[in-house]
Amino acid sequence: MVAAAAALAPRVVGGAALEVDRVSHAFDIDGQLLPVLNNVSFTVAPGEFVALLGPSGCGKSTLLRLVAGLEPPRAGSLSEDGVPITRPYPSRVVVFQDPTLFPWRTVWQNVALGLQAQGILKRERARVDAALDLVGLAKFRNAYPHQLSGGMAQRVALARALVNDPRILVLDEPLGKLDSLTRIAMQTEILSLWQRSGFTSLLVTHDVEEAVFLATRIIVFSDRPATIKAEIEVDRPYPRHRGDPALAELRHRILGLLGADATW
Amino acid sequence: MSTFSASESGLGTSRRPLSLRAAARRSDEGRLARRVAAGLAAGATWAAFGASCLWWDDLGDWSRTQALAIGAFVVAAAVVIAAAAWPPGRGGDQITRRLPWLTLLGAVLAVWELATAKFGWAPLPFFPPPQAILEVYTDDMPKLAASVLASVKLQLGGYAIGAAAGFLTGVAIGCSRAVGYWVHPVLRFIGPLPATAWLPIAFFVFPSSLSASTFLIALATGFPVTVLTWSGVASVSPAYHDVARTLGASRWFLITRVAIPGALPHVFVGLFMGLGASFAVLVVAEMIGVKAGLGWYLQWAQGWAAYANMYAALIVMSLLCSGAITLLFKTRDRLLVWQKGVVRW
Missing domain, CATH: 1.20.58 (Methane Monooxygenase Hydroxylase; Chain G, domain 1)
Known part of the structure; x- marks a missing residue:
């Protein structure tokens, strides 16, 4: 792992700033417009780790698709370091809830996907190996996705994102389908990757504890169409402790905002 | 743990306990x-x-x-x-x-x-004994071999053209709305027509019976390959496209590295169906128009009431068709190793 980190070290490019400016979006379902985002504005400073929390189906994942450039917003604009986002670009890489590894590619070929798509794989093969080392899956380079466990597959997806040296890493509930032990291990892994590489992170999650444990700032959304309900700084140093009473207090407050604190 | 890993890795024989080894x-x-x-x-x-x-x-x-x-x-x-x-x-x-x-x-x-x-x-001329069929293989070998060669050549040419054309058409329909708009109605109108229905027209439109038969075999192969390739491309999850796009994929990359590999399992079903359809057209075309090949040999043998020759040709034909399908399935198994639970031929 140390060697792999050293291999990555010279290529630390740092995070980019992200600006979301008065963005509204709606889906067209059988001719009916279903509003999902309503006048959402926020900025993320370079290297920040921002978590987006909100009720299920409120439009958080849609916002991530807009950040990735997979769709244009119906109103408002998004920009990366001041440059408007109009299409997908590998400086903003998404890790989805499902690993969506290509079943016909081996682990190594999956991780190499981005470099191959950009036409630089021949020069940069070592980066693929380094990324696999980084997530601890070098031994599985020739395995096919159906031979991996859920946690391993998601780690491959993470390596596939990181190999592109993203300046903004977009995480769409990447740990949502993992068992709780794997989830805890991967939270720590994501945190150390973020600290090492310095990219900006944007994380959508349902897990309040995860958001509190990872993020420097948490944005809480309302029900659909989503508006920003609260922005909360998590002013605790890393490494954080899951039992930290300050984090527990914060968690209680956020659950209150989401209307789910009755049993806590 | 040790017995578990030993039996899993297949290295267990030497480490088995004595009673197990005796058993x-x-x-x-x-x-x-x-x-x-x-x-x-x-x-x-x-x-x-x-x-x-x-x-x-x-x-x-x-x-x-x-x-x-x-x-x-x-x-x-x-x-x-x-x-x-x-x-x-x-x-x-x-x-x-x-x-x-x-x-x-x-x-x-x-x-x-x-x-x-x-x-x-069993009544005699119609049901020849095994030695009569053996006699065909030993005594009529040159003519039979020439027929086999002619059939294989015609089949290979027509099938290769039909499979390639069908694959490219299917990918084009699947990847481009404009192509789909223009080609889909033609496909619906012409595709379901049995290729043999074109026989009379094909034989006077084309300069030679060989080119006419090649066209018909290609037509019979092309339709299922087109439809299945198209449905294969359509069945590739949009999530794969999203992933590739966020990683910087061009349109060409999306077609060659996402749509086509994802469609391959369907493509092979189409190739399999096309192979069956093309065998039928091959035999009919040889019986009616082409003066060579196993279909022609069958027809000729029937004309002379040489029933042993018919059975001999049928056996060869069955081996060839089965061999072609085996070859196709072996190719598929090679290309689709990543798939779980494929049917074994």
Whole structure:
């Protein structure tokens, strides 16, 4: 792992700033417009780790698709370091809830996907190996996705994102389908990757504890169409402790905002 | 843990406890005994087949009866020796698995021999004995071989053209709305028409019967390949496209590295269906227009009431078609190793 980190070290490019400016979006379902985002504005400073929390189906994942450039917003604009986002670009890489590894590619070929798509794989093969080392899956380079466990597959997806040296890493509930032990291990892994590489992170999650444990700032959304309900700084140093009473207090407050604190 | 990993890695034999090793040896011995018994049964039916050739006189005038009998005895001896002497292992298990079929085959051949050549239970010109078919293979080989060559050439050419055209059309429809708009109606209108319906037109539109047949075989192959390739491209999850796009994929990359690999399992179903359809067209085209090939040979044999030649050609044809499908499935297994649970041919 140390060697792999050293291999990555010279290529630390740092995070980019992200600006979301008065963005509204709606889906067209059988001719009916279903509003999902309503006048959402926020900025993320370079290297920040921002978590987006909100009720299920409120439009958080849609916002991530807009950040990735997979769709244009119906109103408002998004920009990366001041440059408007109009299409997908590998400086903003998404890790989805499902690993969506290509079943016909081996682990190594999956991780190499981005470099191959950009036409630089021949020069940069070592980066693929380094990324696999980084997530601890070098031994599985020739395995096919159906031979991996859920946690391993998601780690491959993470390596596939990181190999592109993203300046903004977009995480769409990447740990949502993992068992709780794997989830805890991967939270720590994501945190150390973020600290090492310095990219900006944007994380959508349902897990309040995860958001509190990872993020420097948490944005809480309302029900659909989503508006920003609260922005909360998590002013605790890393490494954080899951039992930290300050984090527990914060968690209680956020659950209150989401209307789910009755049993806590 | 150690026994678990040992048995999983397949290195366990040397580390097995003694009682287990003894049990394994006993089961190996039992397996060998069963294989030898099955081998003797198979040898017996083949020897009976050989004896049935020699014991009674032939009803007709066939020149290969003795050769057939010798061949049957050779097979009988080979089967018994292989069953008894082959070392245990995968090869031995393969032999064991085939022995019941060999036994049945010997018995069927013996009954066939008796029913035709010896006692005439089956009416004679229509049901030739095994030695008559053997006679075709030895005496009419040049003509038969030329027919096989002509058929294979025609089939290969037509199938390759049809498969390539169908694949490209299917990918184009699947990846481009504009292509879909123009091609889909044509496909719906022309595709379901049996390719043989074009026969009369094709034979006067095309300069030669060979090019006409090639076109018809390509048409029969192309339709299923097009439809299945198209549906394969359409079935690739949009999530894969999203992932590739966020990683910087161009449109060309999305087609060649996402849509086509994702569609391949469907494409092979189309290639399989196209192969079946093209065999039918091949035989009909050869019977009607082309003056060469196995279909023509069948037609010619029927014209001369040479029924033994017909059966001989049918057997060759069946081996060729089955071989072509085996080849297709082997190719698929190679290309689609990443898939779980594919059907074995």
